[in-house]
Amino acid sequence: MIKRKTKKLIEAKFNEMKMNLENNYKDLAKDSLKELDELVERLKNEGKLKPTDYERVHNEVADYKTRLADYHH
Helix, strand or coil: CCCHHHHHHHHHHHHHHHHHHHCCCHHHHHHHHHHHHHHHHHHHHCCCCCHHHHHHHHHHHHHHHHHHCCCCC
């Protein structure tokens, strides 16, 4: 189980990215996704994410990376 503070950080970044996608701000969504990916890696390295939680969140991030990979201007 992810600690409350850590979970809120991850959820806030996910929500920011999703809101940008919904509003068709794909550049901002890509930036948010990059920040989310960096946040998840940092939390893992700091020991704030257990391996199972990391795997779940990392897979979600990877899914969004695949969705946004084809976006071009």
